[in-house]
Each structure stands twice: as C-alpha cells, then as structure tokens.
Amino acid sequence: MAKLPLTITAIMAQGIAMSAMATPNTLDVEERRIDTAVAKMPQVVNRYEALVASLTEQYQQQTDELKLTKMVARQGERLWQQAVRDVQSGGQDDRPLYWGRLMMRQQLKQQSPQFSMADWQTQVAVNAVEKASRGFSNIHFADDSEIKILLTGFDPFFLDRNIDQSNPSGLTALALDGHTFTVNGRKAQIETVMIPVRFADFDQGMIESLLTPVYRDNSVDMIVTVSMGRDDFDLERFPGRNRSADAPDNLNHYTGATKNQPHPPSFNGGTLNGPEFVEFSLPVAAMQSAKGPWQVIDNHKVTTLARGEIQPNSLVELNNETSVEGSGGGYLSNEISYRAVLLQQQFNSQIPVGHIHTPRVSAYEAETEMNIVNQVKAMVEAAATTL
Secondary structure: OEEOOOOHHHHHHHHHHHHOOOOOOOOOHHHHOHHHHHHHOHHHHOOOHHHHHHHHHHHHHOOOHHHHHHHHHHHHHHHHHHHHHHHHOOOOOOHHHHHHHHHHHHHHHHOOOOOOOOHHHHHHHHHHHHHHOOOOOOOEEOOOOOEEEEEEEEOOOOOOOOOOOOOHHHHHHHHHOOOEEEEOOEEEEEEEEEEOOOHHHHHOOHHHHHHHHHHHHOOOOEEEEEEEEEOOEEEEOOOEOOEOOOOOOOOOOOOOOOOOOOEOOEEOOEEOOOOOEOOOOOOHHHHHOOOOOOOEEEEOOEEEOOOEEEOOOOHHHHOOOOEEEEOOEOOHHHHHHHHHHHHHHHOOOOOOEEEEEEEOOOOOOHHHHHHHHHHHHHHHHHHHOOO
16 A cells, blocks of 8 residues: 555654644634534534544553554544545535544643643644544555545634534545546546645645655645635636735634735745746646536636736736735635645646635535535546546
8 A cells, every 4th residue: 555654753743843832731712612613513523522532531541652642643543534434424524523633632632641741742642633633644545546646625614604614625535535436447546635724734834744745756646635615616727826815714813914915925934935826737628527516617817916806828927926816816725726836846746736616605515515525526537537
C-alpha cells in the first residue's frame, strides 16, 4: 500500500510550534460551541460519544508520553474511519465527525493522564487527534491502483449563523474516501482529507505540508480541492493570491483584509510569495460532460484592485494587476486552490490540480447534499478519463 504517513515526530513538532499560540487547557472558540450544538442537535453531536469515551478512558490511564501520543493519534484515526464508514453506508452527514473531533479535543484539555503534562505536551496530544481525525494519516492507495486522485473537503463553517451547518464538500470527502472505479481498463482510486476553516492552519503551512510530498514524489495523478459556496458548480480558473473576505474563520479570527485593502496570506512566519494570479489545470471539458442537476461553470471571474470585476481569458490579461478576489473568491476556498497550484508550479509538476465550488446549502439538506456528492463523483470520474 502506498502511504503518506503522519509521523509522531511531525505531530510533536507541530504541537510544540502551536503551544505558544494558546493555553492548551483553555477551550477555544470551536470547542466552546459544543454545548450550544448539543442543545440544538444532540444526536448529531453525540454520534461518536463511545469513541470519545474510549479516548478519555485510555488517556486517563496513560503513564508514558510517547505511548499517549500514539494512542490519541490512533483514536483520531478511528474517528475518521468510522465517519467514512457511516457516510458510505448511508449516513449522509459530515457534521458528526466535526463535533466528535471537537469533543475529543475538549477531553484532552480537561482530563489528565497518570503523569504531569507540560502545556506543550498537551498541545501535542490535541494536534495528534486533530490531524489523524482529518484523514491525514489515512491516505492509502492500493498497489494495483493505476490512477490516484487526492481530494480535499472542508469543515462546516459560519457556525455562529447556523450551529447545525453542514458542508457538502466535507460530505463529499467522506463519501469518496477509498472510492475505486475503472477507467479505460485501469483501476482508479480516490483518497481524501478534511481541511479546517482556520486561517492559522493555512498560515502555518498545512496545505504545503500535505502537498509537498505529493508533488515531490509524483505520488498521485490529480488533486481536486472542494468547497461550498455557489449556486451551481464552479471550476475556479484563476485563483488569486490575496485574502479580501471580511469574514471570520471558525475561531472567529479575521485577517483585517477587505476588498479595498486585500492582504497576502502568511506562510511559516513570513508572507506567501507568488504571482497575483495562477491558473488551474483540471480537464474542464471532461468535467462539464458529467451529468447532474447543476451546471458546471468554467469560472473566469476575478476582481482586481485597479479594474474591479473582470473575466479574463488568460493570465496575460492579469499582468500587473493586484488580486482582490480570485475565481474562488477572497476566502479560504480560493486560498487552498491558490496554494495548491502555486506549489505545483514550484515543483514544476504536471499533476492536474484545481478547485470545485459546490452549490451552497442552508444548515443541513440531506437530499441536496447527496445530489452534490453524486455530481462531484461523476465530475471526478469524468476527469480521470483524461489521465
């Protein structure tokens, strides 16, 4: 099995870096929403109560730091695997994974093992369950898979508007993880991960950490990032560098960027350097041939500081412009696409990469979301015929 591992060493390094940002035993904004969510939708939030309880019990019994870190990573991976199984057996809901993860994090912060934990050690444990429960340690392509596709989804977001909000891109990731199909006599396989809606994770290089080994080792044949937010399906032609959405992330953090004052993202303590716009490389015609309830739009629309909203036909038309919004907007949907394409260019990779914006849903719409999942699946399968 080909595998992209999340090592304990990497988890510990990430945890130490994050420890300066927050007091580990203090619940963050996401975790503090748990009580409100339980009151609104107890069956959703408590869906993985048994897994949370198992983590808590084992955590309280641990006497060794390394064994503790391995245990919480394993429990996080179990959460991811169970959520995948549930969706693929008809569960049709991404939200239990999100809330189950937060409940695990809450327990790690509020309970104690059988030895004294420093703040950074607690953060290592939290980070281990966080990453593993997003599928980062569960990317496995079978040896006989000849076409390998990596797909990302996002957590629910804007939860202070709708605490019961779902995200069809996250549901898509759970539904398609491990999905296999045949293309021109060749076996194709999709593996997926879930991305947080948090500026800090992007600033710290989460996307680069995920995709650098992929581009370096040429280990997949296509990368598709997915998010929610449109009326139909948009394939985002020209991702932009800058943030401009005056909107919070899931920690209620704002970047300070606006459409009048766009800001470049950070990367590992500095500014993310790259061109103002890049161009994706997904096979548009093939993806537009996939049938479903919604149109599939090749979206060229961008916004620049000098010219406002325009629809260029090529990157040449965007020379000397300052990006305000890429085709994917000015929020993290656009940014994941920009970072993925920029990294592809830096590695001089030929792996096709790009972003799908799905139709939006209000709160949770099971039938609509499954129709979205099915159309994304058809689009990705159609794209695979070009590989």
